Amino acid sequence: MTQSAARQDLHAGPQSSRALVINNLVKEYTPGKPVLSGISLEIEAKDITAIIGPSGTGKSTLIRCINRLVDPTGGDILFMDQNLATLGGRSLRNARRHIGMVFQEYNLLERLSVMENVLSGRLGYVSPIRAWLRKFSSEDIDKAFDLLEQVGMSQFADQRADALSGGQRQRVAIARALMQSPNILLADEPTSSLDPKTSVEILELMTEQARKRHIPVMINIHDVSLAKRFADRIVGMSAGKVIFDGPPDQLENDHLKAIYGGEDWLT
């Protein structure tokens, strides 16, 4: 899809403003050694997209370029009628408010309460003084309680985040991301620090909550079976390039060989 086509899409309906188009995205940490060498992707305004690929192939960099925790070297990231790749200052912060993110190591505010962690999802909307005094609006507080209820953490509202287990932390992190009422949800290896059972529970919760709200999700994940189980679409990356893009049932062993290399591990 070209840029103008993407623009057209934006005006097609309320949910299409949630579409994301990445055009020829390049990132070089050291000049001449691209981590991402020209990624082009269209993420539709719905659906769960899983990005699979070996470690160090740029999955995390790709996700972080979208909300600009990492600055891309070149290319466009079109979202909500803007090119995220060129934003800066206030307009970048305003764009980030619509992009929720869940991290591998939860990235909770360890010494603050679960409630404060969830409310921190509204920091893009609240003035620093009011945030410092914890004067969040009553709608925000009601919403935070509601979200904690939905992720099954309401009885922990007053506990400090550092008292929680890994699965509980990721639940709080999901609530924090949803607190932003995001138009897209990015998840960077959300289950890599969790045991297999908790991983499934967390992915179930995240995908279910996102579908309910019609939020498109981009998940970096290295577990192929989890990716197949929860995603509507799988993007396979290797060496900074997309080498597979399709629904989970089309992902064959040959594709996995091309993505991860070798074949002994497949048996």
Added chain:
Amino acid sequence: MSMTDTKSGGPKYVPKRNWWVTLAYLAVAGYVAYVLSLFDVSGERLAAGLGHGADFIARMIPPNFERYNLLIEGLLESLQIAVIATTAGVILSLPIGFLAARNLMPAWVTWPARAIIVACRSFHPVIVAILFVKAVGFGALAGTLALVVASIGFIAKLFAEAIEEISLKQIEAIRATGAPFASVITFGVLPQVMGRFIGFTSYQLDSNLRNSTMVGIVGAGGIGGTLFAAFQRFDYDFVAAILISIIAVIMVAEGINNVMRKLYR
């Protein structure tokens, strides 16, 4: 490695000697020996010194609390100097410490901030107190200003170091929500360092309390002046009373410190 090798002991591990380090140790040892030879320490002198010491202590007993109003006045002034200097020092140290944190600020900001900290740390509080006595005259103001300078040198440096050790993951998460920089500080940075800030502050209060009893010796207010005068008039029983009072105040402060640290853990 084959079996025969193992039996014959194999290759031996011999730690490599660093000759430069060995040389440095020898040089230090030599210098210490030379310096000791400069001191004229003899058994005779030590014996006489012990005698003088015993005499001195004998004259301190019993401590004389008769001039308690002078004592209390001096102690209160020292306490005021310490409390005001710590408060002002901490308030000034917070922004300077933030500006000096290399993980939050660009180099052109951290350099001047670090220069201020180094300047404040360079001199002992007594030397700074002498400067302020010359500048603003005798009295508590000079002592307070001297200890403010000392507090900045100490606390701002520790603040900066505490901030440099925080986890950047929490900052990343707050930035990802679109929060403005000030909110990143209050949610991402402050909660991580607050406990340590309280610790530094209470330690500095303790340190200022001790220093405030000393700046008086150069005329910068507090109990130190009274103590020095008592020494010069050979009122050793009053000296003992002052020393006991200072110890009592420091112990009370230590107790308050412990309670504060428990509250803010």
